Amino acid sequence: MALTGLIFNIQKFCLHDGPGIRTVVFFRGCSLSCYWCSNPESLDGNPCEDCREYSPEEVLKICLEDRPFYGESAANASGGVTLSGGDALCQWEFSLELLRLLKTEGIHSAIETSGYASGHIFDKVIDRTDLLLFDIKHHDDRRHFEGTGVQNGLILSNLKSACKKGKDLLVRVPVIPGYNDSAEDARGFAALLESMGIGRLQLLPFHQFGERKYDLLGLEYSMKNVPQLHPEDMENFMGIFTKQGIDCFI
Ligand code: SF4
Numbered sequence: 001m002a003l004t005g006l007i008f009n010i011q012k013f014c015l016h017d018g019p020g021i022r023t024v025v026f027f028r029g030c031s032l033s034c035y036w037c038s039n040p041e042s043l044d045g046n047p048c049e050d051c052r053e054y055s056p057e058e059v060l061k062i063c064l065e066d067r068p069f070y071g072e073s074a075a076n077a078s079g080g081v082t083l084s085g086g087d088a089l090c091q092w093e094f095s096l097e098l099l100r101l102l103k104t105e106g107i108h109s110a111i112e113t114s115g116y117a118s119g120h121i122f123d124k125v126i127d128r129t130d131l132l133l134f135d136i137k138h139h140d141d142r143r144h145f146e147g148t149g150v151q152n153g154l155i156l157s158n159l160k161s162a163c164k165k166g167k168d169l170l171v172r173v174p175v176i177p178g179y180n181d182s183a184e185d186a187r188g189f190a191a192l193l194e195s196m197g198i199g200r201l202q203l204l205p206f207h208q209f210g211e212r213k214y215d216l217l218g219l220e221y222s223m224k225n226v227p228q229l230h231p232e233d234m235e236n237f238m239g240i241f242t243k244q245g246i247d248c249f250i
Contacts, residue, residue, distance in 0.1 A: 002055060003055065003056060003093060003094055003097055004053040004054060004055055004094065005027065005053065005054055005055075005056065005059070005091050005094035005095075005098070006027070006028040006029065006051060006052070006053055006091065007025060007026060007027060007028065007051070007052065007053075007054050007059065008026050008027075008028050008041055008042060008048050008050050008051040008052075008086075009024075009026040009050060010023065010024070010025050010026070010059065010062050010063075011023070011024045011026065012065075012066055013066070013069065014082070017082040017084060017110065017112060017133070018079075018080065018082045018108075018110035018112075018131055018133060019078060019079065019080075019108075019110075019131070020070060020071075020078050020079025020080065020108075021066070021069045021070060021079040022070075022079050022080055022081060022082050022110070023062070023063045023066045023080075023081050023082070024081075024082045024084050025059055025063075025081065025082070025083050025084065025088075025098070026039070026042060026084050026085055026086065027042070027083065027084070027085035027086040027087065027088045027090065027091055027095075028042055028044070028048065028051050028085070028086050028091075029042070029043070029044050029085065029086050029087065029090040029091065030042060030043055030044075030085055030086045030087045030090060030114070031087065031089075031090060031114070031116045031117070031150060032087075032114050032116060032137075032148040032149060032150055033148060033149040034137060034147060034148045034149075034174075035147060035222050035223070036147075036174070036176050036179075036206065036210075036222075036223050037210065038207065038209050038210030038213070039085070039086065039210065039213070040210060040213055040214055040217055040219055040221075041213060041217065042085050042086035043086070046217060046219060047217055047218075056094060056097040056098045056101055057101070059098055060098065060101045060102065060105070063081045063102070063107065064105065067105075067107065070107065070108070078108050079108065080102070080107050080108030080109055080110065080130070081102055081107055081108070081109055081110070082109075082110040082111070082112060082133075083095055083098070083099075083109070083110070083111045083112070083129075084111075084112040085112070087113055087114055087116070088111055088112075088113065088125070089111075089113055089114075089115075089116065089117040089121065089122065089125060090117075092117065092121045092124070092125055095111070095125055096124060096125060096128060099125070099128035099129055100128060103128060108130050108131070109128070109129050109130050109131070110129065110130060110131040110132070110133055111125065111126070111129045111131075111132060111133065112133040112135070113132065113133070113134060113135070114135050114137070114148075114155060115134050115135075115136075115154075115155040115158040115159055115162075116150055116154055116155050116158075117154075117158065118154070119154075119157065119158060119161060122158040122161065122162075123161060123165075126162055126165070126167055127165075129167075130168060131168045131169075131170070132162055132167050132168065132169045132170070133170050133172060134159055134162065134169060134170070134171050134172065135171075135172045135173070135174060135204075136152070136155065136156075136159070136171060136172075136173055136189070136192075137152075137173075137174065137176075137180065138152060138179070138180050138185075139152075139180075139185065139188035139189045139191070139192045140152075140188060141153065143179070143180070147176070147179050147180075156192070159171070159196065160196055163196050163197060163198065169198070170200065170202055171193065171198055171200070171201050171202070172201070172202040172203070172204050173189055173201065173202075173203055173204065174204040174206065175203050175204065175205050175206055175229060175234065175237065176206050177206055177226055177227070177229065178226075181229075181237060183236065183237070183240060186237050186240035186241060187240060189201070189241070190240060190241050190244040190246055193241075193246055194244065194246075198246075199245065199246055199247055200246065200247045200248075201241055201246055201247070201248045201249075202248075202249055202250070203234060203237070203238065203248065203249070203250050204250075205228070205229035205230065205231070205233070205234055205250060206223075206226070206228060206229045207228050207229075208223070208226075208228050211223075211224065231250050234250060238250070
């Protein structure tokens with residue numbers, strides 16, 4: 001049977017999903033169910049009219065249309081293609097083939113992931129990926145489960161494996177009010193990063209970009225009236241990482 005991937009969007013000229021100008025491929029499906037998820041249309045079971053099956057060659061063809069722009073960004077920030085979602089690890093066989101095709105064309109690849117997959121699948125996928133954008137939701141296992149529906153053991157062991165391999169890696173923490181934004185949380189995250197020798201962290205302050213999507217999809221949204229976080233709200237939180245010698249930025 002032909003290999004296909006369930007994709008709900010292919011967005012062009014993106015500037016915030018890896019270096020340079022990028023094409024972002026949004027995969028349907030995620031193993032987590034974060035209650036603040038800003039892409040509810042990506043989750044299995046939720047309606048998504050734009051979702052359809054693509055062959056890896058079809059996705060590659062769409063990406064190749066943008067190739068002239070990949071080099072048109074700041075020096076040493078060559079653009080390329082980012083696999084996002086949802087989580088591309090949920091459709092790992094399709095991801096592997098797409099990554100192989102991108103490599104054949106010499107196109108830089110990145111993956112935005114929660115890192116939740118069995119170790120051998122994770123290793124296979126990252127071996128074909130140039131840059132890992134690895135999101136950690138909580139340093140504490142119990143709290144991780146409460147917020148996302150899964151424990152963080154597998155995620156942390158995959159992160160460790162990526163570090164051991166010396167992968168080009170950027171760890172990110174989505175900062176969610178009332179969930180992982182306390183000083184104690186910052187210290188917990190900092191200790192975790194230190195234990196793995198990770199000295200760089202991007203914080204993703206909570207935003208409300210997903211609110212309208214919940215309304216349109218007729219889904220309940222538990223973060224409805226929660227105010228967004230702005231850079232000025234993050235100073236103390238960031239300061240805790242900086243004090244620990246971690247290069248922390250938004
Ligand atoms: S990992 Fe990302 S895509 Fe998956 S549920 Fe959480 S926020 Fe949504």
